[in-house]
Amino acid sequence: MKVGFIQLSPVLGDLDATMSKVKKHMDRFTAADLVVLPELCNSGYNFESSQQARDTAEPVESSVFLEYLHSVCVRHDRYIVTGFNERDGDRLYNSAILIGPGGICGKYRKLHLFLNEKDIFTPGDVGLPVFDVSGCKLGLLICFDWVFPEAWRVLALKGADVICHPSNLVIPRLAQTAIPVHALINRVYVITANRTGREGDLSFTGLSTIAGPRGEILCQAGPSEEESGLVEIDLAAARDKMVTPRNHLLQDRRPDEYLDIVKS
Ligand code: ACM
Numbered sequence: 001m002k003v004g005f006i007q008l009s010p011v012l013g014d015l016d017a018t019m020s021k022v023k024k025h026m027d028r029f030t031a032a033d034l035v036v037l038p039e040l041c042n043s044g045y046n047f048e049s050s051q052q053a054r055d056t057a058e059p060v061e062s063s064v065f066l067e068y069l070h071s072v073c074v075r076h077d078r079y080i081v082t083g084f085n086e087r088d089g090d091r092l093y094n095s096a097i098l099i100g101p102g103g104i105c106g107k108y109r110k111l112h113l114f115l116n117e118k119d120i121f122t123p124g125d126v127g128l129p130v131f132d133v134s135g136c137k138l139g140l141l142i143c144f145d146w147v148f149p150e151a152w153r154v155l156a157l158k159g160a161d162v163i164c165h166p167s168n169l170v171i172p173r174l175a176q177t178a179i180p181v182h183a184l185i186n187r188v189y190v191i192t193a194n195r196t197g198r199e200g201d202l203s204f205t206g207l208s209t210i211a212g213p214r215g216e217i218l219c220q221a222g223p224s225e226e227e228s229g230l231v232e233i234d235l236a237a238a239r240d241k242m243v244t245p246r247n248h249l250l251q252d253r254r255p256d257e258y259l260d261i262v263k264s
Contacts, residue, residue, distance in 0.1 A: 003034045004230035007208040007221045009197030012044030013056050025228050026072050032230055038195040039083035039143045039168040046199035053120045057087035073101045079133050083166035091122045096140040096166050098131055106131035108140035112148055130158040143167040146175045156186035161238040165192040169205045176207045184215030187249055188238050196224050213238045
């Protein structure tokens with residue numbers, strides 16, 4: 001299975017301009033089975049007002065952006081995960097959408113909102129789902145979710161082979177240091193598609209990463225250029241959870257001793 005990311009800088013509030021950037025990279029990506037795009041890719045991130053966030057949000061069912069991505073999936077027989085500014089009635093969600101040749105086949109809404117996102121978005125309410133894509137189990141997390149090891153572990157316990165992680169990371173190198181560790185301690189592949197560029201007072205940190213189940217960095221973008229990355233992965237490596245011949249990563253856990261984790 002060939003998986004990749006597109007690292008770019010969406011144009012805040014200008015969907016047409018963002019889509020021509022996405023198209024430029026997508027057209028070159030002929031071999032990919034799965035491609036991950038950054039967080040809030042249809043709108044940009046650092047909104048000047050709540051109204052701008054609302055104006056740039058789209059319902060999943062009538063999104064021009066998702067319709068374009070669906071046409072790419074049909075043309076190339078591929079799956080795409082994109083960050084998505086989702087409007088659902090009066091509410092906005094910071095979402096990740098999974099699309100394939102048959103249309104939209106998965107959705108996750110960010111659980112852990114970062115800074116001013118708390119003023120704009122409703123916290124996620126669809127849990128931590130795992131989706132089956134041609135025999136590969138895909139989990140979805142968004143950007144700041146990376147800080148919470150519980151979320152990664154839940155996805156691993158649900159059988160995720162690959163965790164797709166659309167991001168707009170702003171703290172230099174912090175998440176990029178942790179991503180291979182989350183991959184290592186859960187024995188999963190992680191595809192972090194980060195963005196670059198600046199919006200107002202925020203600079204985005206690039207270094208989009210594909211990490212493997214042994215903590216290895218399989219592919220990493222630079223800190224500031226728009227670029228894409230593609231690697232071949234072997235799902236068997238994520239499904240082998242034996243740390244030693246006598247230690248299984250998940251079966252050797254002692255959940256009775258971890259009850260404090262689930263107290264609020
Ligand atoms: C972030 O969650 N966009 C930092």
